[in-house]
Amino acid sequence: MNSPNQEAITLLKEYITINTVNPPGDVTPAANFLKDIIEKENIPVELYWSDKSTGRVNLLARLNGSGANNPLLMLHHMDVVPVDERGWTVEPFGGVEKDGYLCGRGSLDMKNYGVVQLMSMLQLVRQGVDLDRDLLFLAVCDEEIGGELGAKWMVENHWDDMAPEFVLDEGGFGTEGFFTKDNRLIFSVGVAEKQMFALNLSIKRPPGHASMPPKENANFILSEALARVAAYTTPENLTPVAKEMENRLGGLEQTVYNNAVMRNTISLTVLKGFVGDPPKTNVIPEHSEAVLDCRLLPEQDKDEFLEELKNVIDDDRITITPVLEPKWGSVVSPYDSELFRIIEEETAKVYPNSITLPHLVIYGTDSRYFRGKGASCYGFFPGPVSMEEYSRIHGNDERIRLESLSKATDIYCSVVKQFCAKR
Ligand SMILES: [Zn+2]
Numbered sequence: 485m486n487s488p489n490q491e492a493i494t495l496l497k498e499y500i501t502i503n504t505v506n507p508p509g510d511v512t513p514a515a516n517f518l519k520d521i522i523e524k525e526n527i528p529v530e531l532y533w534s535d536k537s538t539g540r541v542n543l544l545a546r547l548n549g550s551g552a553n554n555p556l557l558m559l560h561h562m563d564v565v566p567v568d569e570r571g572w573t574v575e576p577f578g579g580v581e582k583d584g585y586l587c588g589r590g591s592l593d594m595k596n597y598g599v600v601q602l603m604s605m606l607q608l609v610r611q612g613v614d615l616d617r618d619l620l621f622l623a624v625c626d627e628e629i630g631g632e633l634g635a636k637w638m639v640e641n642h643w644d645d646m647a648p649e650f651v652l653d654e655g656g657f658g659t660e661g662f663f664t665k666d667n668r669l670i671f672s673v674g675v676a677e678k679q680m681f682a683l684n685l686s687i688k689r690p691p692g693h694a695s696m697p698p699k700e701n702a703n704f705i706l707s708e709a710l711a712r713v714a715a716y717t718t719p720e721n722l723t724p725v726a727k728e729m730e731n732r733l734g735g736l737e738q739t740v741y742n743n744a745v746m747r748n749t750i751s752l753t754v755l756k757g758f759v760g761d762p763p764k765t766n767v768i769p770e771h772s773e774a775v776l777d778c779r780l781l782p783e784q785d786k787d788e789f790l791e792e793l794k795n796v797i798d799d800d801r802i803t804i805t806p807v808l809e810p811k812w813g814s815v816v817s818p819y820d821s822e823l824f825r826i827i828e829e830e831t832a833k834v835y836p837n838s839i840t841l842p843h844l845v846i847y848g849t850d851s852r853y854f855r856g857k858g859a860s861c862y863g864f865f866p867g868p869v870s871m872e873e874y875s876r877i878h879g880n881d882e883r884i885r886l887e888s889l890s891k892a893t894d895i896y897c898s899v900v901k902q903f904c905a906k907r
Contacts, residue, residue, distance in 0.1 A: 488603050488897065489890035493586060495521070496599045496889065497579035500588035506563035510539025511625045514562040518543055518623055521602065525609050532642060534625065534633035542638050543623040544645060547605060549615030549904060554649035556823070556904055557620040557859070558601035559850060561627030561634060561654075564590040571880035587883040592873065594654045596884050597865055598623060600893050601652070604900040614906040620646055627850050635850035639857060650823050650903075651854045655845040655863020658831075658838065658888070661871040662741045663733055669838040670733070671831050673824065674863025675817045676725055677845040677852060678744075678779040679810035681786055682753075683793070685709065687802050691759070691770035702772035703757040709797045710752060710774060716796045718748045723781050725816055725844045732841050744846040748784055750793070751777045775807065779846060782814040814852075817860040823903055824862065830898045831866050834891055866899075867892030 502514045515531055522529045522545045529545040543562075549555075567576040567589050574580040576589045590596075605621050624634030631637075638646065655674025660667045689702040722730065726745050730736045736746065743749075757772035758764065780789055786809065794804065818824075819842035828840040845851075851861035867888030876882045 488607060489893050492599050492603050492889055492893040493886060495602065496586055496591065496595060496884075497581070499595045499599060500579045500586070500590055501577055503577045504563045504590070505566050506626055506628045507566075508538065509563050509626055509629065511562040512539040512541055515541045515543045515623065518562075518598070518602065522605075522621070525606055527605065527609060532638065534637045540625045540633040542625055542634055543621075544638075544642075545605065545621040547608060547615060547619040549617040549619065550906065551618070553617035555618040555620055555647060556650045556652070556900070557622055557646055557648035557854075558604065558900070559622045559624065559635065559651055559653045559854070560594050560598035560601060561624050561850065562595075562598070563626055563628045563634075564593065564595070565628050565878050568880070573881055576882075581886070584886055585883040586886055586889065587881060589882055591882050591884040592869065593877045593882070596867075596889060596892070597654055600865070600889070600896040603893050604897045607897045608901060608904070613901060615904045616906045617904050619900065619904050620648060622646065624850060631850050631853060635853045639853040643857065648854065648859050650821075651851060651859050651861040653849055653851045653854075653861055653863050654865070655849050655851065656843065657865050657874065658835070658868035659871075659874070660868060661739075662874070663729065663736070663739065663841070663843075665737055665739065669835055669868060671835070671838055671840045671866060672843040673819070673827055673840060674845040674849070674851070674861075675819050675842040676723075676782045676814065677847070677849055678781060679784065679786070679814050680808055680848050681778040681780050681789065681806065681810055682808035683776045683778060683790075684773060684805045684807045685776065685797070685802050686771065686773040686805070688771055692768045694766040694768055698768070701768055702770065703768075705799065705801060706757065706772040706774060709799050709802055710755075712796055712798065713750060713752070713776065713793070716750075718750065718792075720746050721748075721781055722746060723783055723816075723844065725782070725842060728819070728842055729844070732839060741846070744779065745844050748781055748789060749779045753777045780810065782816055782844065786810055815855040817855060817862065821860060823860070826899050826902045827862065827864060827866075830895050830902065833898075834866075834895050865892055866895035
């Protein structure tokens with residue numbers, strides 16, 4: 485008989501071998517894989533097609549409780565980001581076990597979550613545990629390209645089938661070296677996330693021959709403005725969540741991660757100013773443009789931020805157009821809830837010397853759609869992940885420690901059981 489931990493490893497291995505790279509993002513085989521496992525345990529499960537022609541499908545399974553309390557929903561996305569095979573030392577979709585790790589795209593983002601969530605559901609059924617609330621398992625198709633046909637679509641079109649009060653999602657790990665420079669083990673639980681705000685900067689000036697430079701060159705003007713942005717440091721602004729982090733850690737050290745927790749950030753991600761393919765070196769282009777990917781703190785008003793940025797750019801010749809705007813508000817989930825307390829307790833049982841920390845997720849997750857509807861969402865994976873391992877997410881040789889997966893399976897199962905079981 486397999487232990488749940490061994491079963492989790494086997495399941496994750498199989499799940500990784502199902503290529504769900506998005507784009508193209510056909511997750512049909514992954515949904516069928518999960519559906520088969522769930523149906524074998526006689527758990528009601530349904531597929532929701534948001535776009536059949538491209539294989540965009542979401543899966544929802546449900547364990548019914550007495551209804552005394554409101555539902556808990558476990559959320560993960562089945563899709564993964566593309567790989568550049570040249571940088572990998574193992575087959576990214578091979579489900580390779582090596583040196584105490586399980587390697588492959590999705591092993592940390594976020595098929596690992598899907599597997600521990602699935603195990604939590606299966607364990608409850610196998611143990612015949614009666615529930616005081618419905619437990620839902622939702623697997624969505626397209627988080628990696630924004631969630632339009634996945635979480636957002638489910639929330640907009642099938643809210644009544646879910647209506648969770650609490651959601652467990654991605655956005656937290658047993659971190660080492662994220663928040664402190666020493667290697668203290670800190671279990672971060674995402675309770676809020678930054679808002680994504682992308683801005684296109686463009687300028688148009690007369691084109692010309694490089695041999696006779698005109699007075700104004702679109703590329704130079706834009707470069708000078710970008711140099712001002714690069715030299716600018718956004719003001720530090722400790723939100724209530726950041727203050728709570730500071731309290732629990734006894735200070736927020738200067739780490740790259742904490743920097744993004746303490747302020748709005750600006751990254752230059754696109755820069756384009758040339759004519760022809762390959763670019764003509766002797767032509768002064770008419771158009772020059774750039775995109776700034778800005779991440780705003782939860783309470784930050786986007787228009788205020790835009791004004792601040794315009795002052796830094798300080799050049800009316802440059803047109804600034806938002807290409808991605810925060811739409812869903814930015815709610816902070818409470819961290820004095822019973823679920824949060826159970827997460828802390830169950831984690832401490834397995835890792836007595838660790839700290840559990842409500843934290844501000846610095847990237848976007850599907851939780852924003854659920855927070856927008858009033859659900860309390862926690863980003864939580866109770867297994868240790870070092871900064872070195874974390875850096876492989878969306879990169880090369882993504883991998884999870886087998887030990888981490890096992891411990892996470894144990895903790896996740898007990899959290900869900902504690903929170904949902906009849907008492
Ligand atoms: Zn993810």
